[in-house]
Amino acid sequence: MIRNYLKISLRNLWRNRKVSVISIIGLSIGLACSLVLFLLVSYLFSFDRYHAKADRTYWIVTDIEQENVLPTDATPRPLGEILRREVPFIERVVRLENAFGRIVSIPDNKGGFVKKFEESRNICFTEPQFFDVFDTHWISGDSKTALTAPNTVVLSERYAEKYFGSENPIGRTLRFDNQVDLTVTGLVKNLPSNTKMRYDVFVSYATMVSLLGDRRHQAMQDWNNVTTVCFVTLHEAISVSKLTSVLSDIQRKYLAREEAKKLQFHALTLDDLNHNPQYGGQAPRPVLYTLIIVGLFLMLASCINFINIATAQALKRSKEVGIRKAMGSSRGQLIRQFLTETSLLTLVAVVLALLIAQLCLPMLNNALTVLGADMTVLDVFRPNSLGWFVGLIGGVILLAGVYPSLVLTRFTPVTALRSGYGQVTTKQIGSLLVRRGLVVFQFFITQLFLIGVIVMMTQMRYMKQMDLGFRQDAILTIPVPTKNPAKQELLRSQLRQVSGVEQVALGAEVPASYRRIPISFSFDNHAQPEAFPTTVKVGDQKYIPLFDIKLVAGRNFLNNDTVSNEAIVNETMVKQLGLHLPKEILGKSIRVWGRTQTIVGVVKDFHLSDLREVIPPTTILNYYPENHIAALKLTPANRSETVSAIEASWNTLFPEYVFKANFVDDMLNQFYMTERILLGLAQLFSLIAILIGCLGLYGLVSFMAEAKTKEIGIRKVLGATVRELLWLFGREFSRLIIIGFLLAAPVGWLLMNGWLRGYVYRIQPGWWVFALTLSLTVLVTVLTIGYESLKAALTNPVKSLRTE
Secondary structure: OHHHHHHHHHHHHHHOHHHHHHHHHHHHHHHHHHHHHHHHHHHHHOOOOOOOOHHHEEEEEEEEEOOOEEEEOOEEHHHHHHHHHHOOOEEEEEEEEEOOOEEEEEEOOOOOEEEEEEEOOOEEEEOOOHHHHOOOOEEEOOOOOOOOOOOEEEEEHHHHHHHHOOOOOOOOEEEEOOOEEEEEEEEEOOOOOOOOOOOOEEEEHHHHHHHOHHHHHHHHOOOOOEEEEEEEEEOOOOOHHHHHHHHHHHHHHHOOHHHHHHEEEEEEEHHHHOOOHHHOOOOOHHHHHHHHHHHHHHHHHHHHHHHHHHHHOHHHHHHHHHHHHHOOOOHHHHHHHHHHHHHHHHHHHHHHHHHHHHHHHHHHHHHOHHHOOOOOHHHHHOHHHHHHHHHHHHHHHHHHHHHHHHHHOOOOHHHHHOOOOOOOOHHHHOOHHHHHHHHHHHHHHHHHHHHHHHHHHHHHHHHHHOOOOOOOOOEEEEEOOOOOHHHHHHHHHHHHOOOOEEEEEEEOOOOOOOOOOEEOOEEOOOOOOOOOOEEEEEEOOOHHHHOOOOEEEEOOOOOOOOOOOEEEEEHHHHHHOOOOOHHHHOOOEEEEOOEEEEEEEEEOOOOOOOOOOOOOOEEEEOOHHHOOEEEEEEOOOOHHHHHHHHHHHHHHHOOOOOOOOEEHHHHHHHHHHHHHHHHHHHHHHHHHHHHHHHHHHHHHHHHHHHHOHHHHHHHHHOOOOHHHHHHHHHHHHHHHHHHHHHHHHHHHHHHHHHHHOOOOOOOOOOHHHHHHHHHHHHHHHHHHHHHHHHHHHHOOHHHHHOOO
């Protein structure tokens, strides 16, 4: 029986090749998109869940409470040791500190260095307990002792090969940040991509303590320095509420009353590492749930497309059903026959979807480079994914096959065979309301995507074109790896002599950056700090003119003396202090970083980060120990030659360091990487929703043209014009477009306004967004149905009526 079902199904599919291809293409595209989205969501939800102790490991975070709460993903350095020493129900405590922008050098046998590497984010200082808490596969070394002593390091396979090639790294030496030699004591497998602790160089925590030198005791007991990431693993059956209570007790016991008010400790699950945006999570749960909904919508759209085409075919297959029933076939047998056809189409669509997904995943992995994503289509066959993948296929077969099967098998033999083809009406092949509802749902999905894309594109263009308050183009930044003021000035002097360099300024960073730490300050000799903090920017006399930051009162720094007691503030600082005019603050004193400065100028507000945040009260200081970069204004011509000349000049002064150059506009583009990824996905899925909708519309208009062949012929004989005949098709689709739009517009408005609320500086979606959405939908619909409608309207009535 099954063999007979398969044989008949294949014959029917081949006989209706055109319809089968349309159905398979629509279904495979929708399935491929759903598959990619579900793989992405599954991957992002899998972060750090593979550790054996993940369910009882917690991440301790700190909220710094000033005028506003500043969430941080770290803790003060003393906290971890106190938890280890005083809390018996804690099984393990791990302290970890990131080491950004460090230099790793590989020494040769002659006392020199054969390789130098600038490591931005792959190094951490940590303790041996790290490998007890986080599952790591060891190749060489002892996890218990490898990081107990100072000046020891454990490498991943990837970095061992990077530093030492194919040689055995154990016992080899590498120079860390031109300060200390580290001995390799362990080698571990590369950590998987689905972890936030994806480090490659693990330096012993004792090394960091030794590098602090004479300041080590003070630094390790400093509760104001919130820099240490701390994880704790509880003994089994211990509630996290006990840990929360202990954190509150420690806060009261070890912190003075004022400090205790400022620092609030919380214990978060390990799962929150990647999903809590307040603490650096890059995959917020609302975004992931939205992606799941988008995937379901695309799958539903493709199934609806399939259902519409399948029910349309009922008109052609009515005689087949009538003959089968007259020969004794039961309705159940016919349903199984049609479900077999649906299953065959679905399986072909699934194979194509897997191929399409595999072609798309490398591009998605590339877009998610910051996460180190390495997704492949084979991930669906893993135990944790296979269940939902099989469920997805089963759901598609049921969604796409059950209703058409019921419609196709409902005809009675008398109705189907009374006069053959044409006697079964469109109303008899299924509820007209249902079919219209399915088409409306497709229009709803398409227009909802279009609204989202238009709003996101407009917001992105607004952010790109918005004046940030400083110059961004043609400015190159390079590192300044010295705190010696004389050598800093020598670097400036040498760079000014390079052809193509117009100006050189020194500072801590560019005006807008990720680094933004609020600092307490006091104003005008007040005994107590102000109620709000300030954000400190460091730049020399050339910093403000090079970045073209506008002065609204006072003056710039007079010179680049090694000891400067001058400060410049922004307009927001003036307003926050309750002053009315910028000139009122000139000559007043401000105490910040333990130094009293005289305010000599006020600059126009400029953005210190992306457009999600307001411009904070800002203080600019000329303080040479904090000069970490040199900013160079370049001429437009021969930039590559200019950068090469800059590198050569820089290397003569700092041969032991690694040269690294970045253009400011490229750095600022990183602010909106997430938005660009989301916009790209939204644009892609909108095109796919439109394509699926077009395939469905084409199938439906083909069916309508065939079903209305005799009606059109009669109308033409009675004098109907081509325009009037075209309106037969246009009237039906116009109603459905309008209904879909009326449903999509309020939903789209609510969703996109919610998304825009994440930005302090944002657009206001106007009527034109919805007008453009409706216009695009009408245009796509006209282009899709136009050819078949026009062909039907121009058909010779003699040809359409000759069988009567």
